Amino acid sequence: MNTEFFIAKRIYKGDKKNEKRVSSPAIKIAISGIALGLAIMIAAVCIIIGFKKEIREKVIGFGSHIQITSFESNNSYEDHPIAFSDTLKKRLLNNPAIAGVHGFITKPGIIKTEQDFLGIVLKGVSDDYDWHFFKKNLIEGKIFSPTDSAGFNPAIISRNIANKLHLSLGDSFTTYFVQEPVRARRFTITGIYETNFEDYDKLYVLTDATILSRLNGWEDDMVSGIEVLVRDYDRLDQTTQELFFEMSAYQDRFGSRLYTQSIKEINPMIFNWLNLLDMNVWVILVLMILVSGFTMISGLLIIILERTNMIGMLKSMGASDFSIRKVFLYLSAFLIGQGMIWGNVIGLLFCLLQKQFNIFKLDPSIYYLTAVPIDLNPVFLILLNAGTLVVSLIMMIAPSYLVAKITPAKSIRFE
Template identity: 55%
Template sequence: MNLELFIARKIHFSQDGGRQVAPPAVRIAMIGIALGLAVMILSVAIIVGFKKEVRNKVIGFGSHIQITNFDNNSSFESTPITIPAGLRDSLRAFPGISHVETFATKPGILKTDNDFQGIVLKGIDEDFDWTFFRDNLKEGEIFTIDPKKNSTDVLISRYLTDLLGLKVDDTFLAYFMQEDASRTRRFHITGIYETGFLDYDKLFIIGDIKQVRRLNEWEDDQVSGVELQVSDYDQLDQIAENLFFTLSEKQDRLGNTYYTRSIKELNPMIFSWLDVLDVNVVVILILMLAVAGFTMISGLLIIILERTNMIGILKALGQNNTSIRKIFLYVSFFIIGKGMLWGNIIGILICIIQSYFRLIPLDASTYYLDAVPIDLSLSSLFLLNIGTLSAAMLMMLAPSFLITQIDPAKTIRFE
């Protein structure tokens, strides 16, 4: 029989008139643990969800890896590269690559009778993955690419349709500059998308790649670049590096050098900003653990002081300090466990409510999202609970040393 555990259960679960007795300091410590863990669960879920949502939106517009012309500048008026069928097959077979698609871009001006807006026409081919835009489609439908027909159908953002007073099935004129001459194209809106990422929503129109080739007077195998999707985002940097060295010494039939960059390299400011959020999570976790730990320390000290007479009696009966410390560490474990149980209930419940009902909104123009995102995995939840329990129990070791200072001869005479 575990004597220390037996005594600890008697101390913690003692009943008085049918109800459990708990000093106010113990209840406060339990509440501190519960609120601390709930805040940590929410912090991790929100930060991970925010990073994933913003990252997915950036990737949705630019994929994981882009292969372009080495001579390109940072503008959307790109220098083309040629993509032979053999290179496509090699990229599809490259380790870690799950999807390959080509694209071409052309900056222009979208004009109606009342207003105008600078845009980028992104031409896509039959191999384009529509998953991202299908998930963010608000009105209309996705158009199809006919390899034998130059389509005028486009997908346009809600920001642009609201700005210019357009709707599904409307047509509009877009103007493109080409060697000091202006070229006009009329496009037909088949669908309206809205991602909440205004930096891109107010810029991109998705259309047929053949339109861009005609505007730029390119041949059928010329494109602005190739977009690649990886099967495992955690391996993105390594895959991009391997591709860079594989293609850096290759040239297309016109002598152009291939330039491979990951989405992190294409958008360094956004991904650096997302990395900074990890620091915020660490600070929050440390603060919450500190607050919860100090409330638990005060609670344990109160319990020890209240049980001074009992400690003196146990020492007089031959119980050593280590054994008595174990008793109060068990008591601490019960208090921490109960607080963590309520902390998990509160944190997970709030996460579920926010995930399904999106009660807490955000300004999309500032945060790129219209509501606080939630992404809580079982692994994160498990690590938070294990970390909280371990840190709290380690912090209980110091106050438990107070037991060694209690003299049984001085304590058992007092009630």
């Protein structure tokens, strides 16, 4: 057995069973510092990752990963139509980075009830639309499909709109469209969703794309744009760039060139804000590691001073400074490991309880979420533990040099 490891283990465990020799209050504080620091780091990382993931999914749910529109379209919701042919759809789906594509139509309108009116944007979707996001956030009713909406115009509205206009599931409302001539359509509410993302909840109403296509006088293959879902979000920028050059060289049957944008480019303010959160995480990690490291340094110095007599004896028996330093570095590793075990228990317990019971609430009007989100990513947790262990041990190297200052003659004073 490694001699230094054996000595460190005996110091840590003590001479008698269940009796720990390393038990001074300063050492307990050092272990507590490691535990508390790691617990806070685990909570901070899981919360920030969860928050970014939830907000990102909400934005993507309304606009997909990538949107392909005409170069002639502007920032209004009355887009210049493009032709979405089966050939173009197959061409996009042949790209291994793309998981799905579907066309959409957007059209602004004004909902008029007996007491109120409200400007909204209708988003028309077809039978190949990915409903996963809205099914997750549907609080009443059900998702419509072209086959079960014959004879009436279905609409899925947000609870925000429903509350403002005093509408309920199954109610009907009239929407006016400012065009030449002005037209009106009556819609029936088949579902009510709530994402708590007010910027979108107060705006979007989902309906059948065929209704908006007839209002615009468009042909069957004409859409406002194409939404593209990618398989790997981490490669979103690369996939967008590839599609940009491919679609800019493509011409539809109207001779229109196609313009490709990622959801990051469409909503730069939101994604820039989310990127700023990464800085908060790094600040927390650095501060917690520094605090934990300095508490361990003070603990190690106290252990060395308490073991001055032992150091003198080892030196008189021929042990080198390097060998004795290894003893205390092993001992530091034991103490750091004990602190990390408790830190993981506390941090993961907090995250699991929050994830399961949503103990800590948030104001959705400010944070777009009703509770503190948690995302337990095993990769980040492993990296966080490994980084904490490595950095803490590196910080222990400098105080271990105090061993070289102790001589056998001086250590007799501590008898």
